[in-house]
Amino acid sequence: MKNTTNWFRPAAAATSAVVLGLSLAACSSGGSEASNRPENEVHVLVYGDAGNTVEQAMVDQFNETSDVKVVLDTIPGAEYQSKLQTIIDTDSAPDIFFNWGGGSITDYVEADLLMPLDDFIAEDPQLKDAFLPSVFDAAVVDGKAYGIPMRGTQPVMLFSNEEVLASAGIDGAPETWDDLLADVEKLKAAGVTPIALGGADEWPTLMWVEYVYDRVAGPELFEAALGGDPSVWESDESREALGMLKDLVDTGAFGNNYQSVKFTDGGSASLLSSGQAGFELMGSWAYSTHRDAAPEFAANSLGYNEFPTVDGGKGDPANLVGNTNNFYSVLANTRYPDTVRDFLKLMYSDEFVQQQVGIGNLPTTTNTGDFLDQATNPDYAKYQLSLVENAPSFQLSWDQAYPPSATPAIHGAMADFFSGRIDEDGFIAAMQGL
Amino acid sequence: MTTLNPPRSASPEGSTANRPARGGREHKTRPGFLWTLPATVFFSLFAVVPLIAVVLLSFSSWRGIGDPKFVGLENWQELAGDSVMIQSLWLSLLFIVLGVLTQTPISILLGVWAAGEQRNRAVLSAIYFVPLLLSSAAISVLWRALLDPNFGIPGQLSWLFGDGNLFGNQSTAIAVIIFVGMWQFTPFHTLIYQGAAKSVPAVLYQAAEVDGAGRVRAFFSITLPQMRNSIITSVILMVVGGLTTFETVLILTDGGPGTATTITAFYMYEQAFQRFDFGVGAAVALVLVVVATAISLIMVKVSGYDKMRSTMEGL
Numbered sequence: 001m002k003n004t005t006n007w008f009r010p011a012a013a014a015t016s017a018v019v020l021g022l023s024l025a026a027c028s029s030g031g032s033e034a035s036n037r038p039e040n041e042v043h044v045l046v047y048g049d050a051g052n053t054v055e056q057a058m059v060d061q062f063n064e065t066s067d068v069k070v071v072l073d074t075i076p077g078a079e080y081q082s083k084l085q086t087i088i089d090t091d092s093a094p095d096i097f098f099n100w101g102g103g104s105i106t107d108y109v110e111a112d113l114l115m116p117l118d119d120f121i122a123e124d125p126q127l128k129d130a131f132l133p134s135v136f137d138a139a140v141v142d143g144k145a146y147g148i149p150m151r152g153t154q155p156v157m158l159f160s161n162e163e164v165l166a167s168a169g170i171d172g173a174p175e176t177w178d179d180l181l182a183d184v185e186k187l188k189a190a191g192v193t194p195i196a197l198g199g200a201d202e203w204p205t206l207m208w209v210e211y212v213y214d215r216v217a218g219p220e221l222f223e224a225a226l227g228g229d230p231s232v233w234e235s236d237e238s239r240e241a242l243g244m245l246k247d248l249v250d251t252g253a254f255g256n257n258y259q260s261v262k263f264t265d266g267g268s269a270s271l272l273s274s275g276q277a278g279f280e281l282m283g284s285w286a287y288s289t290h291r292d293a294a295p296e297f298a299a300n301s302l303g304y305n306e307f308p309t310v311d312g313g314k315g316d317p318a319n320l321v322g323n324t325n326n327f328y329s330v331l332a333n334t335r336y337p338d339t340v341r342d343f344l345k346l347m348y349s350d351e352f353v354q355q356q357v358g359i360g361n362l363p364t365t366t367n368t369g370d371f372l373d374q375a376t377n378p379d380y381a382k383y384q385l386s387l388v389e390n391a392p393s394f395q396l397s398w399d400q401a402y403p404p405s406a407t408p409a410i411h412g413a414m415a416d417f418f419s420g421r422i423d424e425d426g427f428i429a430a431m432q433g434l
Numbered sequence: 435m436t437t438l439n440p441p442r443s444a445s446p447e448g449s450t451a452n453r454p455a456r457g458g459r460e461h462k463t464r465p466g467f468l469w470t471l472p473a474t475v476f477f478s479l480f481a482v483v484p485l486i487a488v489v490l491l492s493f494s495s496w497r498g499i500g501d502p503k504f505v506g507l508e509n510w511q512e513l514a515g516d517s518v519m520i521q522s523l524w525l526s527l528l529f530i531v532l533g534v535l536t537q538t539p540i541s542i543l544l545g546v547w548a549a550g551e552q553r554n555r556a557v558l559s560a561i562y563f564v565p566l567l568l569s570s571a572a573i574s575v576l577w578r579a580l581l582d583p584n585f586g587i588p589g590q591l592s593w594l595f596g597d598g599n600l601f602g603n604q605s606t607a608i609a610v611i612i613f614v615g616m617w618q619f620t621p622f623h624t625l626i627y628q629g630a631a632k633s634v635p636a637v638l639y640q641a642a643e644v645d646g647a648g649r650v651r652a653f654f655s656i657t658l659p660q661m662r663n664s665i666i667t668s669v670i671l672m673v674v675g676g677l678t679t680f681e682t683v684l685i686l687t688d689g690g691p692g693t694a695t696t697i698t699a700f701y702m703y704e705q706a707f708q709r710f711d712f713g714v715g716a717a718v719a720l721v722l723v724v725v726a727t728a729i730s731l732i733m734v735k736v737s738g739y740d741k742m743r744s745t746m747e748g749l
Contacts, residue, residue: 082707089499107710111499200601200690257583259602259691267582276584405497405709416692419602 036091037335040068042343045084045094047326048074051151054355058346068339081404088113088331095334096343101139101147101327102396103403108329109141115332116144120341127341130348134394135364138324147327148344152361153388154283154323156207160303164192164278173305177215177244180308184253187278193255196277198263199418202411203399207281209245209414210321210398211307216241218314219393226401230432237314242417242424244310249418259419266293273297281307283322284384287377288360304380306387320391323400325364357381364388406434485723491716498710509713519718522698523725525608529697530676530729532612533619534669541620541668545627546657559628566621574685577614604694607687611695614682619675623668630664631657666737673733677726698722 046055052074059072073094075083081104087093088108099105108114121128128136131149139147160173165183168190174180187194198204213221217237224232232238248254255277261267269286271277273294280286290298309317328347330340346352348365356363357375362384375381388394399407413430416422422430492509496502513519548559565573580586581600588598600606634657642652658665680699683689689696689704696704698718706715 082710085498085710107497107499113499200688202688202690256597257599257602260581260583260599265579265582267584271584405711408704408708412690412692415690419691421692421694 037095037333039335042068042070042096042334042336042339043073043094044070044328044343045073045075045097047080047098048076051356051359051361054352054359054361057355058352061351062343062346066339066342068336070339070343085404093331095331095336095340096328097331098150099139099147099327099329100323100396100400101325102401103406104400105139105146105327105329106141107403109146113332114146115330115334115337116146117148117330117344118145120344121145123341124345126348127344130365130367132364132366132388134391135325135388138394138396139327139329147329148347149325149364150328150347151326151363152356153325153364153384153394154285154362155320155384155387155391155394156211156281156283156307156322157286157384157387158305158307159272159280159282159286160305161272161275161278161297162301162303164190164275165303168192168278170278173303174308177308177310181248181251183278184248184251188252192275193271193277194253194279195255196261196268196271196280197254197258198261198268199254199258199415200260200262200267201264202415203397204263204268204282205414205418206398206411207283207321208248209241210395211281212245212310213238213241214319214321214393214395215307215310215313215315215317216244218316219319219395220314222395222398222401225431230434233428233431238428239424242427245418246424259415269293273302284362287380291376304383316392318387318391319393319395320387321395322397324394324396362388402434409434488716488719491712492720494713496712498712502713505713509717512714513717513721518693518696518701519698519721521693522696522701523721525695526677526697526699526725528608529612529615529679530673532608533615533676534672536612536616537620537623537672538665538669540616541623542627542658542661542665544620544624545629546631546653548624548628549631562624563621565618566625568618570618570681571685573614573618574682577610577617578686581610601687602691604691607691607695611679611682611686614686615676615679618682619672623672626664626668627661630661634660666733669737670730670733673729674726677722677729698725 044055044059046052052072056072059070063069080098084097084099088097089111093113105114117127127148128145135149135153136145139145139149158173164187165173168183168186170183170186174183184194197208210222217232217235217240221232221235221237261271263269263282266289268277268280269282269289270293272280273290282289287298287302287304290302306317328344330337330344334340347363350367350371353363353365353368354371354374357368357371360376362368362381369382369385372378372381372385395401399410402410409430413422413427416430417424417427491502493504493506494502495505495508544562548555548562568576581588581598583589583595583598583600583602586598588595588600592598600610638656638660639652642656647655678699679697680703683695683697683700684703687695689700699722702715702718702722705718706712709715
């Protein structure tokens with residue numbers, strides 16, 4: 001015992017001193033200056049998925065001629081936004097990062113973390129002019145451009161199983177809201193779920209809310225709410241839209257178990273492709289989802305259409321909702337702004353557009369149309385592009401137009417309204433409380 | 435049964451002690467304070483320091499960018515008027531109670547059975563323990579797929595599951611989470627009860643048999659009372675597990691439908707890592723700490739766990 005104590009006391013003291021010292025050092029390492037950024041490297045952070053092959057190819061090509069090397073970092077799917085938020089105010093922050101424009105970057109703009117790109121655009125006007133204006137504007141905050149479009153646009157469309165529609169005696173896609181209600185009745189009579197809906201994921205439900213609000217009240221209502229005028233949620237148009245949605249749910253358009261169905265595990269897509277549902281409202285990526293999971297269905301009986309018009313509604317029938325585009329934004333304290341600018345120029349190069357079209361994305365450069373014959377499904381690509389080009393308004397998804405902090409509240413209020421746990425007033429109060 | 439420590443006075447050290455005073459002798463045999471130092475250091479670093487940081491954070495506004503801003507009681511006032519917060523506490527308590535009520539009887543029966551000598555017992559026991567080897571995330575994904583309303587079990591057995599909307603309304607969503615928890619953790623508690631049942635002295639059963647007690651009587655009069663400490667241990671573990679249930683809820687229901695299965699641990703995650711409101715998230719975490727401490731104190735008092743009376747007394 002005595003011997004043990006002799007060595008034990010100093011050893012324990014030393015151990016605790018080291019541990020405490022390390023932890024103090026770890027605490028004080030934050031908040032240093034940009035000089036800690038790596039030399040001769042520009043880091044580009046993107047959402048990790050199949051699209052990364054094109055991005056890596058562009059990076060490799062760029063590095064052949066550049067002294068400052070570009071490094072592509074990826075974060076897989078669902079964790080992207082929270083991981084980004086965790087590192088963006090540290091030395092590990094990327095120089096350039098992928099985002100959805102709108103609310104996904106406003107917090108960073110307010111914290112002065114992002115570089116306005118207006119100087120770049122003044123030097124090279126193509127950084128703005130080469131893109132469709134309605135798309136480019138989605139990353140403009142307080143009149144300054146904070147993002148250059150990258151990847152592609154993803155409008156929400158009404159997909160259908162044409163075989164199911166035909167066997168239920170439905171001739172073509174519904175043009176008006178009343179057509180849709182009539183089709184729902186026919187599909188119910190035919191014994192299938194009229195509309196597949198991944199209600200457990202919540203964001204697919206939001207697509208219905210966004211379109212009905214747009215058709216009834218026009219995009220102005222949501223823009224006003226987003227701009228800080230919550231009174232619009234109490235308007236007659238708002239109540240009319242909610243009433244229409246409630247009718248649609250109550251009539252059984254989505255079946256009885258839509259709240260247990262997910263899109264993300266292939267549930268609602270399978271309902272459509274296996275002939276158990278007639279319609280599904282989904283983003284343009286639904287085509288590649290079906291092509292992977294049910295290639296025969298995607299090739300033969302997948303129909304795609306615009307959202308129906310609403311009689312007497314204020315919204316233009318050509319308006320779109322969805323993901324306007326993805327954007328590259330730039331950190332204000334980047335060490336190599338010239339390299340960053342040169343890299344961003346690739347986003348409107350013919351080669352980039354060509355490669356994106358090749359993997360099924362739809363870039364929003366003004367010359368995209370020239371390359372669509374090389375797409376996997378040229379008809380589908382051309383149809384999508386015409387929708388985007390002709391849309392007077394392209395509303396960014398509500399949960400991305402608001403900052404991430406609002407997403408759980410929007411989703412919760414909507415899910416509760418659809419299931420009847422809250423009524424119109426409850427929904428209105430929840431949206432006013434954002 | 436006869437391995438109780440010999441009384442202190444009988445120890446050889448007692449007779450050879452330099453100082454006859456009782457206090458002096460005890461001082462010598464007690465382990466020195468220094469032995470607690472490593473544990474104290476690590477406990478401070480990984481429990482006390484973070485806890486202090488969480489307290490400070492709960493009085494500030496921080497979105498993960500820049501420095502936290504002191505806002506006083508703002509986060510707490512927000513929580514006090516938040517119906518979801520109150521609901522989440524009730525839900526957490528409901529989850530604990532339902533978890534204990536479903537897991538305890540089954541684990542006791544299985545554990546007592548597994549402690550026996552039946553044929554194939556070892557094989558069946560091994561099968562029971564399989565769920566214990568899987569991660570919670572894997573188990574949740576598995577059951578989410580099995581219970582898919584259209585392509586899973588409910589789609590095939592509509593006479594039993596109706597429209598299959600298990601995740602779509604509150605009572606069935608809670609039932610699914612409780613069921614999956616039971617499926618996952620019963621093997622663990624069975625293991626505890628198996629050990630406890632095995633350590634019941636056979637002489638008690640022999641005596642009971644002589645007195646004419648049947649198997650049922652023996653179970654209630656001997657096995658259960660002898661397992662008292664194990665039951666308390668097992669229930670405390672269930673309570674702690676119930677309070678920290680998180681990944682099952684995240685994957686199975688994502689707190690939904692709406693907020694119908696948003697328990698406190700999930701609500702903390704939602705506030706901090708989905709809304710990026712770390713101040714409110716920290717406040718929720720503190721509420722959880724207080725509730726958990728209160729529950730465990732009450733349990734220790736009520737159950738007599740602090741005394742840990744031996745079931746071997748009188749043998």
